[in-house]
Amino acid sequence: MSEEFGKAYWEERYRGRTALCSRRPNPQLVGEAGDLAPGTALDAGCGEGADAIWLASRGWRVTAVDIATTALRHAREHAETLGADITSRIDWVQADLTSWTPTEEHFDLVSTHYVHPAAPREALFRRLAASVAPGGTLLIVGHHPSDQQTTPSRASTPEVYFTAEEVAASLDPDRWDIAVAEARHRSATDPDGHEITIRDAVLRARKHP
Numbered sequence: 001m002s003e004e005f006g007k008a009y010w011e012e013r014y015r016g017r018t019a020l021c022s023r024r025p026n027p028q029l030v031g032e033a034g035d036l037a038p039g040t041a042l043d044a045g046c047g048e049g050a051d052a053i054w055l056a057s058r059g060w061r062v063t064a065v066d067i068a069t070t071a072l073r074h075a076r077e078h079a080e081t082l083g084a085d086i087t088s089r090i091d092w093v094q095a096d097l098t099s100w101t102p103t104e105e106h107f108d109l110v111s112t113h114y115v116h117p118a119a120p121r122e123a124l125f126r127r128l129a130a131s132v133a134p135g136g137t138l139l140i141v142g143h144h145p146s147d148q149q150t151t152p153s154r155a156s157t158p159e160v161y162f163t164a165e166e167v168a169a170s171l172d173p174d175r176w177d178i179a180v181a182e183a184r185h186r187s188a189t190d191p192d193g194h195e196i197t198i199r200d201a202v203l204r205a206r207k208h209p
């Protein structure tokens, strides 16, 4: 893992703030998973839990993993305000995704949004893909390389960026159907408070039954 994005970095980002991440689920998750029948889901790098909570509210049984204990505390506290229906469906797990290995062929949905534990990203995505159950869905969303021009402050961390096509090429075509592999525009606010348009790399693939 790049030292820059180690546990201390993420703890510091979450400490002292009640909601670093939005409490709304990520739009790519809502768009890509909204029609899936609920089952078991893994949210890898769940942050303050908006995606895990949204999935649980739709009947998914969620394993939500993050390296930052502070983020997980905020996530759990938020979930508790929503009642037992939600809390009983989410297992919050503190773990380092660069070494944590999810059970193979287990989850009906594996979702990861903007996790940049950096190197070795390919190995992480391989483990996440392996943990998708036959017939299940893999959803990987990250920052598209073109954002390095849109948000110059982040250009010093090129390992954060990837294309969906790169991830799609790493999946065995005998085992996967690629449903979506593209860059999508999204509105965001830059560190100076200006509205900007950024691009997400969005990969959705279905493992053969």
Ligand SMILES: C[S@@+](CC[C@H](N)C(=O)[O-])C[C@H]1O[C@@H](n2cnc3c(N)ncnc32)[C@H](O)[C@@H]1O
Pocket (backbone or CB within 6 Å): 001, 005, 010, 021, 022, 026, 044, 045, 046, 047, 048, 065, 066, 067, 068, 071, 095, 096, 097, 098, 112, 113, 114, 115, 116, 117
């Ligand atoms: C940019 S935030 C995104 C959070 C959430 N997925 C979202 O979209 O709002 C990245 C998250 O990944 C987590 N993370 C980074 N490296 C990690 C690692 N090695 N293992 C587990 N979680 C990690 C961070 O703690 C942080 O919560």
